[in-house]
Amino acid sequence: MLYKKAVLVLAAVIVLAGGIVTGRELFILNSGKDQQISSDNISKEAAPVSASAKPPSTIPIKGLADLVKEYGDLPLADAHNHDAGGYAYMRMIETWKRTSVDRIILFGNVSDPSAVETDAIAWKAYEEYPALVIPFFSGINLKDASSLEVVKLNLEKGYFGIGEIAAASVNSPALRNVPWKTDHAMDGFLPQIYELAAQYKVPLLLHIDPPSGGPVYQLEEALEAYPDTQFIFAHANAYNSPDNIRQLLAKHPNLYADFFAGFTASNPESANKLEHFVPVMKEFPDRFMLSTDSGYGLKSEELAIEGMYRLIDELGDKALARKIAYDNLDALIKYQPATATQLEAIRNMKLAAGQTYDASGLTKVEAAKLLLKKVPK
Structure with a gap:
């Protein structure tokens, strides 16, 4: 009897357990599941979704063609271009047309005897493409008195500006050893050249590196001593901070910033992003201009053009973009008196x-x- 009772109890337990399992599986089926849930499945379903997890962005990155399509109606000037060297401008004509670049400040080599030849090439390009090219010159020995006569002759001929000239260079592989550079912005015959620039109402495009410390203190000395001279700080954003530029512009109304957008947008050595400079541009909307520096340090000059458009896109304000992309530079050129x-x-x-x-x-x-x-x- 005891044996039978034990068997009956065991059978009841088995039936009861089977019913529980069967009932759980029926619940699962009724919940839309078509298989049993394993312990692994349970743990996966119970795992919380990370609060930081975000769906991948669906906003496409704009390419150069997209940016040109969106902003190509804005006039665009490149305020710093070396393509007179080796007649490089000739192979860029179609690119400038395709990317809607309207004006080019053109010169070639910098503070070197070879710049005399590239200055002449820049003038030839101007004769060929007067609606596109704005010729500057750099072939002057800044430590020789003869430079003053060269400056006068070139300005009388009709060049629109002086530069790029290496007023100070310690770090630049391209300019730190050029023979016609000065040690700082008040060195050599630069003070007399500043006076001539004011007389002819032309701007000077100055290379200053490093963009801090002694070279900048002496640039400030020049800015204060020659308030009627228009100075353009070449590629002012390269290896420089927005705050440094802000301080200089706030103190010196005769200083303009040449913004090499491609450096900030595409050079891995840049410590900043384009958006970091937007607040200072909004603070000084009349004092910035865009440039490519012919794509120096980048994969291509076209990438530097793309950088200008990316900055325009980052500004988010077409009226401001027009000033920085074209009008500020144009104002320095179009009001110069005939010689x-x-x-x-x-x-x-x-x-x-x-x-x-x-x-x-x-x-x-x-x-x-x-x-x-x-x-x-």
């Missing part, structure tokens, strides 16, 4: 044609348009 040499050439040209001409009040841009008409193509 005595240009005016004399125009009078002689008109006299030869049996005409009289009142050339008073002409700007350098207007005078150049008249004179370039007679340049043989």
Whole structure:
């Protein structure tokens, strides 16, 4: 009897357990599951979702073509370009058209005897493409008095600015050993050149490195001593902080910042991002201009053009973007007065044609348009 009772109890337990299991599986089936849940499955379902987990971004990254399509209606000027060297501008013409770059401050080599030749190439490019090219010159020996005569002759001819010139360079592999550079911004014949620049109302594009310490203190000395001279700090954002630029612009109203956007956007050595400079640009909207530096240190010059567009996109304000992309530089160029040499050439040209001409009040841009008409193509 005891044996039978034990068997019956055991059978009841088995049936009861089977019912529990069967009931659990039925619950699972009714819940839409088509298989038993293992302990692994239970632990996976119970694991909480990380609060930091975010779905992947679905916003596509804009390419250069997208940026040109979006902002190509804005005029765009490259305030710092070395493509007179080796006639590189000739292979860039189509790229500039495709990427809607409207004006180019063009020169070649810097503070080196070879710059005399590239200055001449920049002028030739201007004669070929006067609506595109704005010629600057750099082929002057900053420690020789003869540089002053070269500056006068070039400005009288119609060049629109001086530079890039190596006013101070310690770190740059390209410029620290060039023979015609100065040690600092008040060295050599730079003070007299600043006076000539003010007289002709042309800007100077100065290379200063490092962009801190002694070289910048001496730049500030020049800015204060020559308040009527317009200084452009070349690639001011390279290896420099927004706060340093802000302090300089706040103290010196005759200083402009050439912003090499491609450096900040694409050079891994940049400690900043484009958005870090936007607040200071909004604070000084009339004092920035964009440039490519011909893509120095980047994979290509086109990547540097893309950097300019990425900065425009980052600004998020088309009115501000137009100032920085074009208007600020244009204002330094279009109001320059015609030179005595240009005016004399125009009078002689008109006299030869049996005409009289009142050339008073002409700007350098207007005078150049008249004179370039007679340049043989």
